[in-house]
Amino acid sequence: MTARIHATYWLETGVDPQLAAETIAGEQSSGTFVALPNETPELKARSGARVERLEVLGHSDKPSLTGGIQSKRHTQCVLELSWPIENFGPSLPNLMSTIAGNLFELRQVSGLRLTGLRLPASFAAAYPGPAFGIEGTRRLSGVARGPLIGTIIKPSVGLSPEETAEQVKELVAGGIDFIKDDELQADGSHCPFDERVRAVMRVVNEHAERTGKKVMVAFNVTGDLDQMKRRHDLVLEQGGTCVMAVLNSVGVVGLHELRRHSQLPIHAHRAGWGYLTRSEALGWDYAPWQMLWRLAGADHMHVNGLRNKFSEPDESVIAAARAVLAPVMNEAPMHAMPVFSSGQTGLQAADTYAAIGCADLIHTAGGGIFGHPHGVAAGVEALRESWVAAMEGVPLERHAEGSRALKGALEFWK
Template sequence: MTERIHASYWLETGADPRVAADVIAGEQSSGTFVALPNETPELKESSGARVERLRILGEVDGPSLPGGMRSNRYTQCELELSWPIENMGPSLPNLVSTIAGNLYELRQVSGLRLTGLRLPPSFAAAYPGPAFGIEGTRRLTGVSHGPVIGTIIKPSVGLSPEETARQVRELVMGGIDFIKDDELQADGPHCPFDERVRAVMRVVNEQADRTGKKAMVAFNLTGDLDQMRRRHDLVLAEGGTCVMAVLNSVGIVGLHELRRHSQLPIHGHRAGWGYLSRSPQLGWDYAPWQQIWRLAGADHLHVNGLANKFSESDESVIAAARAVLSPVMPEAPMPAMPVFSSGQTGLQAAPTYAALGCADLIHAAGGGIFGHPGGVAAGVDALREAWVAAIEGVPLEQHAMRHPALQAALGFWK
């Protein structure tokens, strides 16, 4: 039996829903805006997209998106389409053109969101997925239990390599597990990538020689393919244990090629996710989006955080994290590690753990660590102890009575 790709959508249309579904299926496979003599029934049967399911949800008076056809009523539906693998082969770039291409522009569409994706086994054979994931990240950070406690270099930009290294020295002496560049920090003349890596890794390696613990630093190597390969090789040569790429900036091909070259975990940053997702009537759900990036090779994926500084709800954050922790497809579990960040402190530890039921995650706090009145080391200790309390099921205030750093943190976290 032919392998098929299945994609699910939330659809709003001013046309007859069945007609709209057929138009979408035709546009994304063998059809066009007029009937062609060589689009035979046999060709449509072998290459056309199928409408697998169409369920009416309700009607609204006006369109969610501008520019579509005018109608007296707009119907909202759940739609599932499928395509034969022969249309594109197991190719992620061409998959995206098919499931999330011109269909968004059709005049019959007044709202459309990709909500689910099921891929056939040939994709697992074609794409290796994460090389390190949860297990490899724990091994390289030396964190066998609980979350990987992390932070972000702040200010995001403006520090020199030497100033960055001084901040890293303070963090590694404080016992941090994970540090990342901000996505805005790349290879500018004020803080060149090569100089930053060498300065930071001198500090990290010196601390590792003293204590046996090496902090993982995710250096932002986002760039063109040759730049990313060369920057990866420098990080590896200097003893680094992680690189970071901004996924929407480097694209699927960029990440896949980096994965083929990399000997280090790839920290996948989702900068730009809001323009794909913020409108509930347009774009992508996180679950299918992260599935593609995990197949392409991301070991870590950002999911925002509970009570974050952005617009995303807690329910959406947890759904995203659960998606990252779930098998990408039955033939390839490909575990990746969700990264919680954005306005995080120890106050989010207990609800995050309760919602996920595990601590296989990176919890990155910036101000929640740097703002501690006792300094960075106390901030790291406080965040770690908040997670101890969460995992042991002890109320935070009760646990803080035995841990002065946590007790002091409660005053400024709130």
Template sequence: MTQRIVAKYWMETGDDPMRAAETIAGEQSSGTFLKLAAETPELKERSGARVEALDILDVVDAPSLPGGMASKRYTRCLLTLSWPLENLGPCLPTLMATVAGNLFELRQVSGLRLLELQLPEAFAQAYPGPAFGMAGTRRLSGVQQGPLIGTIIKPSVGLNPQETAEQVKMLVDGGIDFIKDDELQANGPHCSFEERVTAVMRVVNDAEQRSGRKTMVAFNITGELDQMKHRHDWVLRHGGTCVMACLNSVGLVGMSALRRHSALPIHAHRAGWGFLSRSPALGWDFAAWQPFWRLAGVDHLHVNGLRNKFSDSDETVIAAARSVIRPLFKDQAMAAVPVFSSAQTGLQAHDTFKALGNADLICTAGGGIFGHPQGVSAGVTALREAWDAAQAGIDLRTYAATRPALQSALGFW
């Protein structure tokens, strides 16, 4: 039986819905804008995309997007297409061009969003997926249960290497599990990558000698491929345990190459996700986007956070987190670690834990830690205690009654 790639879309069209669906199927496989002699029935049967389902949702009188065909009615549908694997083989860049390429630009389309993606097992054989995931992250960080309590270096840019190391020392001395560079900080002249890593890892390694515990620091190695490999090697040479890259900046080819090179967990930042997703009538659902990056080999993947400062709803955030840990294939999970961030404090712990059903995650808080009246150490303690309360099923204020750091945090969170 032919293995097929299956994609589900929300579609809006001013054309006849089935004609629009068949236009998309043709454009993204063997067809074009007119009938060609070379597209024989045999070739179309072998290589053409197929309309598997078309379910009408409703009809509206105005298009969601500009530039489409003029019409008096626009039909909204759920469209399922499939392609034979033989068209492209298990190749992520070509897969992206197939399921999320020119179809967004067709005149018949006044709205199109990729909702779900199902892939043949051949992709699991072609791509290794995460090398570390949650188990490897726990082993390297020494956090055997509960979330990794983390934070982001702030200000995002402006600190020099020594100032960055001083901030890291406060956090490490305060018991933090995880620290990451901001996505804006990679190798600027004011804070060169090599100097920053050297200064920060001196602090981290010294603390490990004293305590036997090493804080995981995700250094932002985003850059050209040769630069990322060099920066990864620099982190590894200095005893680091994590590297970070911005997905939309380095692309699928860059991430796949980094995965093949890396001996460390890859922390993936989704900077730019909003331009792919924010319009409900265009782009991607996270559930369809994240398999590309899990297959490419990321270990940690940002999903935003509950009651965040961005536009994602709580339902969207939890759906994203669940999708990151959901098995991609029957026999191979390839789960990544969901990273909750963006205006997070201990107040979201109970709801996050309840919705996700576990604490296999990284929770990063900036102001929620740095803003504690008693300092960074108390901020780390308070956030960890909030998660302890969530996992124990104890009301936050009840739990805080005998825990001064958490009690004080409730006043500013």
């Protein structure tokens, strides 16, 4: 039996749902808007997309999106399509064109969102997935249990390499596990990439020599392919243990090529995710989207955080984290580590732990650490102790009775 790609959508249409489904299937495979002589039944049977499922959910009198066919009745459906793998082979760029290409702008569509994806085993053979994932990240960071406690260098831009290194010095002395560049920090004249890496790694390496703990720093290597490879090589040469790439900026080809070259974990930032998902009637759910990036080689995937500063609700954040922790496919789990960020403090630890059932994650806090009234070290300790309380099932206020740092944090986190 021919292996097939299966994609599931939420569809809204102002025409007959079966007609809309067939239009989408044709547009994304062998169909044309007018029948041609060489568009034979045999060709359609071999290469055409199939409508596997069409389930009506409800109706409305207004379209979710403008620009489509005018109608007084719009139908919402679950639509599942499938394509034979022979159409384009196990190729992530061409998969993207097929499952998320021209279908969104069809006139028959007044709402369309990709909600699920199942891939043949040939994708696992073609793409290696994360080289390090959870196990490798724990090994390199020296954190065997509990989350990696992390932070982001702020201000995100404007600091010199020396000023950045001073912040890093304070953080590593305070016991931090993970530090990352902001996605906006790249290779500007105020803080050139090479100078920043050398200045930061001097601090990290000196601390590691004294204590035996090497803090993981994710340097933002985002750029052209040659730039990313060269920047990765500098981080590796300086003893670094992580690089970071902005997914929507480098694309699946860029990430895959970085993965092929990299000897370090790849911290994947999702900047720009909002324009792909914020409209409930258009774009992607996180679960299918993150599959592509894990196949391409992402070791860490950002999922936002509970009670975050953005518009994403908590249930969406938890669904994203669970998706990252779940296997990409049965043949290749490709586990990656979810990264919680955005307005985070220890107040979210217990709910996060309860929701995902494990502590295989990176929990990053900026102000939640730097704003501690007793200093950065106390901020790091307070966030770590909040996770101890969460994992042991102890109320935060009670656990704070034995931790001066946590007790002090509770005064400003709220």
